[in-house]
Amino acid sequence: MSARTLVGTGFLAIAAIALMLAGQLALLDPVENVTLNVTAPVQSVLRDVTDPLADWVNNVTDAGALSAENRRLRAENERLTNDLARLREQGIAGQQTAALDAVRAQFPEETFFAASVVGRDSSNLRQLIAIDAGRGDGVREGMIVVSEGRSLVGTITKVLDDYSWVMLITDPKSAVSAMVQESRAQGVVAGNYDGSLNMEFVGQGAAVKEGDFVITSGLGGGFPPGVTIGRVSDVETREQDLFQRVTVDRLASLSNLERVLVQTSFQPTTLETP
């Protein structure tokens, strides 16, 4: 290996570290905004061109699963399940005390901003999407993003002038305070590297069963309460464990999102220990 190659490799390593520092200090944000503005039309065309081929390849490699039908059924299921969850939640809310009404009064009117998905994280590790709404549209970090069926999609993690990044609930860094609607058992819904969702910290004594609805609890102030996340698909209880292993099947179809709603009326709060 020539000295020139070694110098070149060393330069790349130093440049990588410098870029990581610049990224941490948000120095690259204007460059990213300009790059996205310039390349977004090209990316959109390329995406449209390869979409049918990608659909076909994905169908074939998914052992013949019919993704279009699955998508339609999933959307319908999401709508119906949300209707059911909302009705149940209304019923429960109606029985609760005035204290809970006071909490609900903190969110008197929800407003949403509709945005299109313009990009996805190109790594296999993160679950992020880019949307065409940014600071100028009133989008702020921490706002929640829901699907058109009003199921939780994720949260805004980075805001540029014209674009924002949304961390999906399936991202390994995502953690959502949640509860099981039926038993009110609380926990944290976290993403995994394989795109699945787990509800963690659910105590052994909590009554959780397959098919139960999982909604946001509002604890911690990062998410408004009552937003549907999904349904319990599996519960594993082992005597030696402190917590149950609860797997959650998300309602929103995150792999083919095209449009999402940013809940601009919700501002997250950070609750600190007194």
Next chain:
Amino acid sequence: MRYVAGALIAFLLAIVQASSVEQFHILGVTPNLMLVFLVSWLVVRGVDDALPMIGVSAVTLGLVGMQDPGLVLLAMVPLALLGLVREMHVIHSETLLVLALVASASAAYETVLLGGIVVSELGGDVLLGMRSLVVPAMIVNLALALPIYLPMRLARPAPRRGWLAG
């Protein structure tokens, strides 16, 4: 001139990777066309030709693919180091060399990105990440290796003969 052409190819490759290739999900992962292309380029044209392309493609992919450009570049640095294997001539078959480098570079790339998440957030099940992402990525990228490498090898310019050559 060849560096400018290489940089342009790398830029376009990163855009294709971020917009088109990311739509494909095989074994639960997205093929890394860009990485396979760069490995093939490295084997066919040499490390010195590949270095500027690695830099340009990593930064472009970071900017348009919603990743940290620095972390992507860091994940590509092992690819440059793997060029050492080519220079050492420990593997005589060029085809085998491409397959070995694609597998190693894919594993290194995904592992560095995985490490980036773990270090920054202490989050996620690392073993699950290795099993569900790193191994499938190696397999999927290996499947892409020959269809990309062979045409590149056929298109390789013939070596110039010196004036003293018989």
